[in-house]
Amino acid sequence: MSKEKETDEQLAVMLQKGNKDAFGQLIDRYEPALLRYTHRLLSDQDAAEDVTQETFLKSYRDIQGFDPNRKFSSWLYRIAHNQAIDAIRKRKGTVILEEAESIASEEDIHDDIQNRLDKKHLRTKLDTAIAKIPTKYRETVILRFYEEKEYDEIAEILHLPIGTVGTYISRAKAELRKQLTEINIEDYL
């Protein structure tokens, strides 16, 4: 079996047995996703990089506590969530809104220019609106719509009942709708 085909959980078990290359592969797989997740959550590139690094440090330190019967990505995102919440608490919940634009700058270069401008504008407004809603709602929206996680995985990452995840997503949508009403893009939600 080639290394590429190994599941995250198999790599985690290999790491538990002392195979350090497995850790390298896990970093390759999750670094971009975790950076994106923490960046959207914190709206601050530097803080996102710090949190991502801390997440990998902690995951390596605590890998022996990982149960291979569980999903590795949920376990890793749970660590990232805890680190991000700590970071938010440390800066007393302030969100750097001007950073939201830089998140939206990664656009699809194959679209035509007008389409790109429209998309970028929409994305910027959406990111700014997401950055303004309460953290608990923001997290569920990011995990569901950006990271494309299922409800049960979001519940495991955030330690919430599945029903509460659904409630938070509905409330987040309502909050976003309120934020976006003035620019008439609520129909996108």
Add this chain to the structure above:
Amino acid sequence: MSELKNKLLKKIESEDLKMRSRGFFVFTRALIEIALVAILVATIYLVNLAIYLPKRGLGPIRPQAFRINMLLDIVPWHYLIFGAIGLGVSFWLLYRFTGTYKKHYLVMVAVVSILVLLSGALLAFSNLNERFENRPHMRGLYMMDDPRLGPGRGMGPGFNRLK
């Protein structure tokens, strides 16, 4: 290789970053579970005392002679307060370290509270307390300052002999 990956792998190579042993996690897990069980047992016992002691203090009282202030005087509030603290700590341990977060926390709080209260009541109506209160090292738990039995008040220690 990304900068982050490079940095982390160097830390591992230089042993600045070390894994915690599996034993650490097994030990921590066992400690949490033992603490949870111990706190729940202690809480149930306190609830049992909070029911048993007023029951013993009031004795076989006729319903028409019952007064709510008699009961309020005799309830061991300190046991109830410690019991409530025990319940609170149990909720936190359950929510933080077990899979109970999958249910709504109010469901967990209601289920655990009812189970603790029922278990405490069952103990209070069993003969466990009669056996425990005569043991020298447990007698202190069953001593109560009953204001009705102060000097010049209450029925006095010779009441039963006079009957």
